[in-house]
Amino acid sequence: MTASPDPTANGATHPNPVHGKARQHTDEAILVGGDVPIAVWRLDDRDDTAPAARPGNRLASRLAQRLILVYTHLGDTIVDLDSDPHLEHASSTTSRTYLPITDPTAVADLDAPTDPISLVVLRWPPRHHLRTPASITDLFAACRHIMTTDTCAIAAVSSAAPGQPGTTHAEHLSELLPAARAAGLTPILHIVAVTxxxxxxxxxxxxxxxxxxxxxxxxxxxxxxxxxxxxxxxFTTRSSHG
Structure with missing residues (x-):
């Protein structure tokens, strides 16, 4: 199986995967590694001009832009539970409202935004608070609190490379997936992204x-x-059977 280059710059014509053709990538994909289908995104670094940040603790600017173009519509609100500079920059240049919240417990006091929240992004391991079992629960509970059936939550997971010290991808999943499901979230796609x-x-x-x-x-x-x-x-709030 081979991949083809994206026919449009930055994937600008791709709709929100909760709707339309993009949903085919999740609902009709070959299910591997359990019940979560996998996609591989390989992005080049052209026009990678967003603010610099410490490597390993950021989304590359073109990846941030693609996530916004695929998972949101013009004028939507993006909630960022990490305060990532690339996501902020991409939100501004694509006319989306960017709302950073680094304390998940503050979500309960969030005033309802004027524009719909179509995307919630979080990082794991977290940068702004301690990593504990309670923090995982708090993160996904915060996501669920502001999500509707048209909202996607995306966890950007940084793992240790094979053979290197640190937490592996499988170990992260063993923490994250049960907590997400307990919060009422359903994983619909696993994207392996390389820029x-x-x-x-x-x-x-x-x-x-x-x-x-x-x-x-x-x-x-x-x-x-x-x-x-x-x-x-x-993740979405939809049931895997719905």
Whole structure:
């Protein structure tokens, strides 16, 4: 199975995956690794001009832009539970409302925004508060509090590379998935995202576990500003049977 370059710049014509054709990528995908389908996104670094941040603790600017174009509509609100500079920049340049909230407990006091919240983004491990079992529960409970059936929550998960010290991807999932499901969230897609120098993008849906692992091994090392990789877990409030 091969991937083809995205036919439009930055995937601008892709609708919100809760609706339309993009939902086919989740509902009709080959289910691997349990009940969550996998996609592989390989993005080049052209026009990667958003504010610099410490490598490994950010979304690359083109990845942030693509997430917004795929999962939101013009004028929607994006809630960021990490305060990521690239996500803020991409929200501004695509005419979305950006709302950073670094304390999940503050979500309960959030005034209802004028525009619909279509995307909630969080990072794991968290940067702004301690990582504890209670913090996982708080994060997903905060997401669920502000989500509707038209909202997607995306957890950007940074894991240790194979053979390196730190928490593995599988260990992160063993913490995150039970907490998300307990909060009433359903995982609908696992995106393995890689951003690196190049001249085109590739998007592979219906990916196998082996293809996902190959993408992770491809992720560049060295911490350059234009090279990064992250696993993205996409959740909705829809039942897996609905």
């Amino acid at each position: 690196a120098p190049g001249d085109h993008d590739e998007f592979l849906y219906h990916a196998t576990q082996a293809e996902a692992e190959a993408a992770r091994r491809y992720r560049p090392t060295g911490g350059t500003a234009s090279s990064s990789g992250v696993d993205l877990l996409v």
